[in-house]
Amino acid sequence: MQLIKQSEILYRIDILKDQDLYIHLEMTTGAYASHLDSSKHPAATFITNARIRYSHGSISGNGPYRVGLKMQQGWVYSEGLTHFEETETSRLIMAGHDSQGKLIVSLQLSREPF
């Protein structure tokens, strides 16, 4: 994984638009959040291999970044993204890692199921 380069992400968002895709979208504080610090509220959510199709998408912010994808009816939104997988050419694999290196958010798009 490499630190996000906005132009690389925008390029990948554009080549994946207007087609049926599989999405993995996730956000998590980790299952041990409240065990390690009782003031923390543990929360996590993920959806994997849901089908989506967007007509327009972009990335914004100065890092961590936000991504929004506009669908015919509704939006996909993700904030806190820091890294992407540069070796993936046909899929978009993005994640946000916190200061300890832990994944906290991820947004992935692919033409094939994950």
Added chain:
Amino acid sequence: MEEEMKTLVENNILVVLPHPDDEAFGVSGTLAMHVQNGAKVTYACLTLGEMGRNMGIPPFANRVTLPEIRKKELEASCRAIGIQDLRMLGFHDKTIEFELQELLDERIDALLQELRPSLVITFYPGYSVHPDHDACGAAVIRTVGRLSEKERPLVHCIAFAKNLEQSIGNPDIINNVRDFLKQKMSSIEAHRSQFQAAELLGSKKLKPREIQDRFGTERFWTYSFK
């Protein structure tokens, strides 16, 4: 002494835990000890920990590559401990508590019938913090509990919830594994994508004394089916 004899004669052990690296912290020293004493160990690992948040520091894994990376780490950890038989059961990380109970129980029962273990090691349901740990332990206890008293192996549970002694008392098995710290630390470090996390091993080099204090003892609660 009697307790010690009982642990030493275990010859056929089944370990059932949900995530690669669950074996490393809580039980690897005990398993290395049993293996040295001639035991055969089967480790049934329910998932590949594919939803883990640690990806290495700096991250070298991602959500897509993590399962394959963790599978290799798990195999390396088993080699470090001396575990002869690793079964990866293919369930999905974070979903054990939602999985069909019949399916979980069926897979665990098949292992019990095939291996006829004298000792089973799992998590103590309700006292193991992570929902997968609790659900894994619950499935093992349910399944072992269905066996007749004569067929039923001993079950040793790992537990680490806060204030658990108030509910389940003190652990009755306390293993000194200081002679097996080489295997244990190799098992932990085999999980390359995981162990540098601050709450696990961390990135800084520990002194031998710190390693002994932190990792030299493993504690278990014998489950009572009464």
